[in-house]
Amino acid sequence: GKTLLAKAVANESEANFISVKGPEILSKWVGESERAIREIFKKAKQASPCIIFFDEIDSICSTRGMETGARVGERVLNQLLTEMDGLEELHNVVVIAATNRPDLLDPALLRPGRFDRFLLVPVPDEEARYEILKVHTRNMPLSEDVDLKKLAKDTENYVGADLEALCREAGMMALREALAEGNIENKKITLKHFKKAMEKVKPSATKELNDVYRRFLKKQELRETEKLSYMA
Incomplete structure (x- = not known):
């Protein structure tokens, strides 16, 4: 559902579409994962207008401090943050991501100017x-x-x-x-x-997981309300 929605957005906007599965980014070689992120954004800029879609983004952008060892995920996250709001602005490049575990995402990724709009794709009725x-x-x-x-x-x-x-x-x-x-x-x-x-074939969605999604959305909406109140 989430992937189809992202493709529909690209189709309606007549933009190019780059789909990236989170786990595919990770490499055992030092620096290769960060280079892959840079290449994705480079291609998107060359093909603009373009939509970059990161599927299963929680696999590469989980909360910092949770990893041990080489901490590849933290380096990838830092590179992604740099590409999204670094010195070079993204012209006609939109970044969309999908996850089944929004509660695992690093808070820095959810700040304004990065992923600041959230859409819950509910379980089909x-x-x-x-x-x-x-x-x-x-x-x-x-x-x-x-x-x-x-x-x-x-x-x-x-x-x-x-x-x-x-x-x-x-x-x-x-x-x-x-x-x-x-x-x-x-x-x-x-x-x-x-x-x-x-x-x-068992259902992959549960009531508990749906509750996690709703709590996450409510938390983000509360943050947005507090931000608007502060600005006023």
Whole structure:
């Protein structure tokens, strides 16, 4: 959901899009991770207007002081902060990031001029899950006993990736059965396959995690209110 939202922003704004997965930045060689950050921003400036999207940014920008050893994450964070608001201004370059653990991010990253706007991408509700299931099953030979609306109701706390994995697993189960029976042509995916798939594919979202997100947003909104009051 978060990645698709970032791509939609780039598409609507007709800007170039650079997607970076946080863990891919990290290198065991000293200085390579920081160089990778510099190269990303260099490419973005050359291709402006451009959007840089950091996925799983908590993997490279966690709170300083938590690491031991070489502290690669701290060096990467410092380099990222330098690129975002250093001596050289970013013209027509927008930085967006996604994380499942906003509570782990270093506070310096959340100051004005850096990441100062926050958007919670909530867990899909029942209607949204139904639409997601329709997308992932549109090319699948479903049996008549598969009721996607009922399936959407039974998949509370499943996010988009979970539902995609659920449909894929149900399809693989049906395929394995068809191969064993020697009847691939007429095999359909039944409710039984989805029920078995749900035993393997569990929801990745929990009520506790959703509460963490809401507390984080409330904390940031409170900081913004205090800042405006101080300026007034």
